[in-house]
Every structure is written in C-alpha cells, then in structure tokens.
Amino acid sequence: MRRRGLFIGLVTIGAVAIWLLLAGPARVLGFDTGNTGVVLLTLVGWCALYLVSRIPDGGLGETMSRGEWRAWLGCAFTLVIGVYSLVHAHAFQGPPLTHNPDANHVGRNVVMMLVSWMIFAQVLEQRWRGAVREDERDREIEARATGWARMTLVVLAIAMAVLLSFTPAERLAWAPPPMIGHLLIVGLIASCVVEYAVTALSYWRDRH
Amino acid sequence: MAGTAVRNEIRRLRFERGEMTQQALADACGVTRQTVIALEAGKYAPSLELAFRIAHAFGVRIEEVFQWGVT
Numbered sequence: 001m002r003r004r005g006l007f008i009g010l011v012t013i014g015a016v017a018i019w020l021l022l023a024g025p026a027r028v029l030g031f032d033t034g035n036t037g038v039v040l041l042t043l044v045g046w047c048a049l050y051l052v053s054r055i056p057d058g059g060l061g062e063t064m065s066r067g068e069w070r071a072w073l074g075c076a077f078t079l080v081i082g083v084y085s086l087v088h089a090h091a092f093q094g095p096p097l098t099h100n101p102d103a104n105h106v107g108r109n110v111v112m113m114l115v116s117w118m119i120f121a122q123v124l125e126q127r128w129r130g131a132v133r134e135d136e137r138d139r140e141i142e143a144r145a146t147g148w149a150r151m152t153l154v155v156l157a158i159a160m161a162v163l164l165s166f167t168p169a170e171r172l173a174w175a176p177p178p179m180i181g182h183l184l185i186v187g188l189i190a191s192c193v194v195e196y197a198v199t200a201l202s203y204w205r206d207r208h
Numbered sequence: 209m210a211g212t213a214v215r216n217e218i219r220r221l222r223f224e225r226g227e228m229t230q231q232a233l234a235d236a237c238g239v240t241r242q243t244v245i246a247l248e249a250g251k252y253a254p255s256l257e258l259a260f261r262i263a264h265a266f267g268v269r270i271e272e273v274f275q276w277g278v279t
Binding site: 064065066068134135136137138203205206207 | 238239240241242243245246249251252254255257258
C-alpha cells in the first residue's frame, strides 16, 4: 500500500515536471519553470532508482535484466529531452545564440537533462557492479539497436540535406543557422530514442 | 523475436540435477539469468561457445542439450 502511494506520488510529480518543461509558463513567482521541471524530473529519477534498489530478490528487479532497466529509463529520459527540444524549437528562429536569451535557456535545460541522464546511468552501472551485467544476448540486442539508430540518423541527415538543398531560400526563412544546428541536435537525440526503444522492446519481446 | 529453430533441454536437465536454479546455471556459464530464461523459452539461440558452456555445466554432450528443430 505504501509502495503504491509512493508510485502514484512519483508519477504525479513526474507529470508536473514534464508539464513545467513542455507546456507550463516560462516563470511562476519569479522561478524559472524550465529549471524547476529539470530538477523535479531528476528527483523523480533518483527516487525511482531508490525504489528499484529496494525491490527484493525475485521481484521485478530479477525479471527484467539490467540492460532492459537501463533501456526503458533511457528511452523515457531521451524522449522527454527530444520532445522538449522540439516544443521549444521556435526559440532558435531568432538571432544567434550570443544574443538570444530564450535559445540559451532552452539549450541550458537540454544540457542539464543530458548531464542528469549521464550521472543517472553511471549510478545504475555502479549499483549493478559485480554481477554479470551483460552477455552475448545483450551485445546482440545492442548491435541491433545501434543499427536502427544509425539508420535513423542517416535518414534524418538525408532528409535535412534534401530540404536545405532543394527548398528555395525565401521559403527557408524559418531555418536560420541556429535552427539548423538545433535540428541536428534533435536528430541526434531522436537516434538515441530509437536506440533505447529498440533495445527495450527487444528485451520485452524476449520475455513475452 | 518470434522464436528459434534451435530446441533445448535446459529446463529438463536443470530439474534432473537437483532443481538447479536458473541463477546457478547463469553463474556457471557467465551469462545473466534473463538469458537463461530466454533460452528456456526458445526465444534465443545461443552462440556455439555458450552452447558448449551450458553442456559443460551439465556434464553432457552438446547434442544432448540442443537439437535443430527443423527437419
């Protein structure tokens, strides 16, 4: 019962964090909602990690492999980062970043989330140190997922090249250099989402 | 992954050896327990090296553990 309450609480806080990041007002009572959203999301991640570490042997933690846990968490994290980047892409239509506080703000939040995820992933690795963490099946799944990610990146790069090469300049007013740079980063994040999603789904299909 | 044509007798062999746990077999072969689960469910075909390791863990020949399911 207590665990259920904690789960509902975490989901609620996570939902508020995502709303603050994606759709909330820029500032509430002088607080930057983007930063607040990042902090709340990281807090939810840490609490979820703590709860997972408390699951006894034979529980969910033993049914799902380390690779699958990492893949689902990575998928959720990178998906939030990708959606946030797309929702706030309009900020990059302005002047160069040195004179564009809105774009700087979005970029800073994206970097904060990426750094949070990297620290989070490292903690996961530390927690599972000592056990057999990956074997030939994990490496096979990883190789398949990497192939999908590479294909995604290739398709996005070709789409971008075709778009920029064949569209008349007057119709590309929405895409000044900062926006193109931002779209390239979004492409990278999209390939990460695909990699994590393919990994997680491969594990999930092995279990069902 | 719909399944593999390589069938195996891992579950039977485990039970014949005093209900050896999946974790014990996994530790003996240097893989995760989830891989043993996938093998027993026929969702994963092991490499030749892993197949030999599993057979060695049970002390039997490799063809007593794995069979080609397509005739």
